[in-house]
Amino acid sequence: MEFVSLARAKIQVPRFRRGLVERSELEQQLGHALTNRRLVLLVAPAGYGKTAALSRQLLRLPPGCAFAWLTADEEDDLQRFLAHLVEALEPMDPPWRLAPEALFDLLTQGRLREAAFALASTLEATDTPDRGLIVLDDLHAVADAHVFEFLDHLLNGLPQNWTLAISTRVEPPLALWRWRARREVAEFDETILRFSMTEVQALLRGATGQHDPEQAAQLLDRTQGWAAGLCLSLDASKGAAAPRVHKASLHNRRHLFEYLANEVFQDLPDELQEFLLRCALLPELTVSRCRQISGNPRATELLEDLERRRLFTSVLDSEELTLRLHDLFRDFLEERLRQLHPADVPALLRCAAQGETDPVRRTAMYLRAGAWDEAQQGLIEATPAMLTDDKGAQIMRLVEQFPVDIQAQSPVLAYVRGWCAWPDYQYGAVRSAMAHAAIGFDARERPADAQRARAMQALATLFCGEMEEARRQSQVVRSGAMDLETEALSELLDFWYETRHGPSGGPGEHLARMVDLLARAGSAELWLRCMPRINMVISRPGVSTQIQRLVYGARAAAGEGHWSLQASANLMEAWLFLWQGRLAELRVALQNIEEDSQWLGQPAGLRIRLLTLKIYYQVICDDKDAVRTTRDAIAAHAALLDRGSELALIFLGTIVKTSAAIGDWPTVRMHVPALDHRVGHDNPGMQMVLRCFKAQLALHDGRIGEALTALRELATSSASVDTNSLDATVRTHLALAELADGSPSAAWQALVPLIERVRASGNVGQVLVMGLQTLTELSLAPWGQAAPSEGLAVLRRWVETARSFRAAVQVMPRDEAADDAGLSHRELEVLALLAGGQSNKVIARALDLSPHTVKRHVARILDRLGVDSRMQAAAWYRARHGG
Template identity: 35%
Template sequence: MSLESPAFARAKIQAPRLRPGLVERPRLEAALGRALVQQRVTLLQAPAGFGKTAALTRQLRQLPDGSALAWVSADEDDDVQRFLACLTAALEPFGLPWRVAPQALATLVQAERGLRRAADEIANVLAAAEVPHGLIVIDDVHRLADPQVLMLLEALVERLQPPWGLVLASRSEPDLSLARLRASDELAEFRQVDLRFDEQEVEALMAQAGYAAGRDRAAELLQRTDGWAVGLRLSLATLAAPLQGRATAQLQARRHLFDYLASEVLSQMPGELRDFLLRSSVLPELTAARCARLLQLPLASASRLLGELERRGLFVSALDDAELTLRLHDLVRDFLDDEFERRYPDELPVLLRRAAEDEPDLVRAVGWLARAGDWNEAARRMEEQGASLVGFGGISSLSHLLALFPQAQMASRPEMLLLRALVAFMKFEFETMRDSSVAAAREFERLGQPDRAVWANVMVGLAMESTGQVAQSAAHLAALPVAGLDAQVRALTAFSQAWAEFGNGRAENAPRYFETMLQVLEEKPDVALWSQVFFHSILTGVPGMRPLLERFDEGAMRLVRDVPCQLRAGVFNSKAWLAIGRGELQAAYEWSQKADEDTRWIGSQRSVLTETLMSRAMIEAVHGRSEAAWSAHAALMSDMQAAPPSNRLTHNYELVFTGARIAWLLGELDQLPRWEAELRAVKNSMEWPLAELDRQVCAGMLAASRGEYAEAARLLRTVALAPERSNFFIGGQSLWMLADVLARSGALDEAAEILRPWLDDGLAGRDVGAAILAGAEVLKRVLDQRWGSRMTPAQLGLVRRLADTLLRARAPERAKSVARPSLAPAANAAAISAGADYGLTERELEVLSRIAAGESNKLIARALDLSPFTVKRHVANILDKLAVSSRGQAAAAWRDLNN
């Protein structure tokens, strides 16, 4: 699924076209017009057919010039992710300065407090929009079945600021805090009593329809319909035919009245038009092309019949679109649906299947196929397109579609079971992932598809690694016959084996499997395949990994280029740690910032958030930024607490140990007892064997901080003198801490013997990140020792350079500020220099200059040959780096830079 392509029908975000011939309703229109301009929330709530949409459509045309209007028609299958996709697409024309990818909001809402965070993002970007007035209109709110959508709207209402307002049209009162809005006079309400026609309006309607509008006749019609707009129109359409003694009682219930009159109108239609309307009613929106394909008519015939429906105007509203598009009134569609199923029950499944054939919206298509009982085709569409929903915020929609399938249908469809396993993997629900993959493998074997069974078993092995079976996972994966299978199977197998070896404390084997994976990936430069194996920075420091990581990162960047995604965020994290390994701390910080920016832009998916926050916390600590380091670590711990139990139990120890490493780097040694105790407390049977190594090092840190040098040396020695086995240079860091405590206790000969091989490797160009993570205090103490001939000048020179690098990185940052408060055709030298001070790249300066010149994102994209998505990302970066919130403020900052 393209990041730019909506996964829903565009008609959902198109406001209905103003129908010609509507009678004026001055009382209603004046009140509604005031509300739309002045109130935070406007609610139109009445039963179907009371003219909510018509009244709203007419009044929206009277909004002040330059007003922004975002329209969303709600549907029953709109979960919160799909709703957000519609809303952000409806807001797209207004060039809003998003700080996260609009498409990523669907992912963001799945995180802890995600609904409020998404509401914050929307409210903030609306507040920064440079429009005189703006409205978000949600039509048919009563259709919303996902309570999270209403919770999102509730949170958005709390945050919405002028000049924006929210308009809700619904048959029933939405589950929002309306009482609070009423009390604060921030709610305008238009209910049935306000929307129904009065006698003068009925007279005008009759006159327009060509009937004598006597007051008695108007009063009689008003009494019979209670001012119900649809009832009035239908009654006027049947006035020419006498009611022939039909009992008034039959007409008293509005739905009964509607059904009866609708059937009268339907029966009086020409047969061709009636059949066209009945059969095409399976579609929510009607166009000539779609109706022609559905009903297998000539395009000219479908166009003629559609035009006749629009002319009659009883059952449809026309949407604003280049192609004539009609939307059936929902009550009419319900009636037609019942009538069609009653008259032609055998045709309904045929038309539903045909409607699904060219429906780009997978949610609609699978829903129709499920209703038709065509599980084979529904499964085929899911297998063909379902994985495309995974990449960017479609997990909830996929879960909804998978839930449509009866268990018996799922159990016999291994591809669907694999899809469910994939969804579970992206949600870190590892038990579900494992169970679904096991069932898929069993079913593939039964169907005689051993290659696909192997693929399912690879997923089983990957799930085992995070459900307390990492030792069994290694044996399980090693037994799979993957040679000769497709690239996806071989690449993911090697990836899983690398992690199984690492998790089991055999990190020296990880490079072999990682290289096998890399060879397969390089044979198949497919970004979707590379994206499944994107997290790898934790392997930094393992002997032999540096050239493989550099190779992976280079290949991945050729594929993703300038598109923010989880693969690119993973590469940036890797580059940050490779820079630490080289002792390039400023570069590490900049790569970490880029990873953080991409992670936020794609909605802080847990699949990349854990890696990014862990890296960011450690690198902030390296630079001595205590508040920033602990803030990132708190976010890391908070997200883990919201994770499913299997993920939390398997990996919580890593995050707790990271807290101890941060405390050590910052010299906040009074924090160590807390982290050492918590690391012991979180011990459980599901965690990786590496956890005991981390506990040993943490206890060694605590002993060293207390001056218990012999105990510290005992705890650190095993880890320090073994090959690197854990993440981020922990073995090498232990070596430096061991040398430090030995030297402090007077064992200089042993300390020097430990350090010399490491220093010689460093002088030869190997990784020096371990010394960086040992911290400035350790390096200073090592330099202060009287080594005599135990160390060469070159070895001590390397220690001094590393200590100086750390001290420079920890120096206070130069303060930066930018005046908030005109056109510059290009950057002058001063602007380029000042822009660099704010971290603006050359490309961002180009984009900023065009923002200052008043160009829209689309114009900038065209001028610089960039995708609109990339331009949005540049705009977000510019606003963040300049610490401004709108394009206008950015333009003002640009002018200051040039001055």
């Protein structure tokens, strides 16, 4: 049997029983509003038929209208709300230009206006020939104020051919005055939604087959046209006198629940009563889940009986019978359950949580049950997948729902907090949280969890610049038993340790072992956690080969989703192209990664790593203005990093290094004192980088002896701790210093190890990033007999390769009409099917892709064609390829 997923249940239009009374006047007004106003509000207490009126009206929309339906619930914060709204829009195949997942990052950063604008822009480009409609049902259930702030922004940017319809029990906290002043809102309150005398008579006639104006008048008087009260009265009157409903107490919750108890619930068979009470804790009622929570093997028959009785239920489309209870009835049942069986509620909530697939709902159920341990365990199990899908903010909101004392004491929640801080490079927070987690796990005799926490603590300590303390912590971890994850993290730490302390081949060996472990662990999140900045060590022996393995493994782990992991893999491969001098592939990769970054909403972590790649590419191209622009962007990003992390130092080093490569010595001179002040003595790698910068300055200033002394000393160990082409920088500038000192033989001897290493590895990029000026100066130097002819030929080839990079920047744009705008073969296949009117899902099936991948292809197609909608893209294709 097929279970109804949370997303499907929330985005399905409820189906109500046939034979509902025609309410032509209401339906005419509502239909006109839905196709002519920006905002339609249905605001009335429970039971006034808001949902039924909207669902009926959707069946009457003109053929060219498209709609999305979302039923809100109490677990909806803004991220969850938006996730399901995106899912509801999917049948329209909206042409996303920004990954829907990237909208969540914007929300996390508080950029609600930008997220709303991105959604509004997508709606505007969506092919809706007549009109588009978004229906938000039960919006009163939402407590997150950010949802309403987002909706205000969305309304501001909502395209003219779109309408937002809201059903709620209370007026939503939106800027309604704005839309009222512009006469762009249509409002339906209880005075409009209540049944008229004519409609009550029709309802009575349909229920009894009799025309009885007097009874209809009594019904109207007692219920004041309240739809739920009318239906209840008519159902109850079938076997007895019509019940008394006091209109003064009609909407009083206590009196209403008394009425439901006396006139509805008590007339049900005992078995059905007990079944309903226990199943009311479920958001949707399916046979399998109802059987699980009620323990009643006759769940199928009882659900069918409930559907026949038409008791405040709507039906959801599924192969398995699935009902949703009206909020009013569910609230009554849950209150009744707590009155009659209070001791059973926690166990029932636990049972409901065990069958829930959505981690947010599952955790919320455990929290309502006071099942703190189960809630924590469920959360930590859900965290890897949620982090890989960029849902760290949702995880943190779940953490904040635990009682304050548990938040303070729980090692699980501490671990989750540290885990969520890792992708944002908040290494100080990671270290503190993981230290707390490790102590707590030890106290609870959970050694494997404590080991993982200590491995993360050690890595965070290393990235806070405390190398020896990190090494000590890692050795403690290695002295005990380790699972695959802990061992992979330990290999990552040893990789970084030997990157800075040697031996030269150590990082490659540890990286090989780490990749082996990642492949065995099979966790996309763990690949993503371990990948950043590995490229810094690309010059070391064996590292390029392992980076290629890392790229292949990460792509396999990402599959057809996990865009952040795919982007990281693409970025890592682009470093290989740069280091190997593969210009054509690098240019394509840079374009693809720029598109990846745009698709993901320019996430800060990916963006700064992309900027680092770009600035080295621009150095090779000798594009000095581009280097300065990118350098400023890197500085702006680095300023936002955790001050307890050494990353800010690394990026400052990149700024100084690239400034020196283009001969911008004032910038080098400005930043070196800041580096000198911040680099600690326990960071030997950065100490060497700093000494290299000072030596370059001395050489530029003509202090040849000072430069020679420093560079000769650095050359004795730069190869064993080579990061970010440190050894190439030391040796090329040592050669220049020796030449300036009149010693061409010593200069050539300084270059020989570098030339041999480049020849053996093919990694010419490590010398290209020295800059065209430095390479040209070396190739034209007065070498005399000191340099062999084949060696000089190598220097000239380096210069020619760098010039080919610069020439590529100056190439005129390609004739897009002749080469299909640079679309790949796969993108042309997607476009051909799109032009044939196929949906994303059909295209995915035809090409054996996931719908998410098709969505990404469509975004690239629109970007490269410079069009806004699928319709325009289809027209472009037909104009060139026929059909």
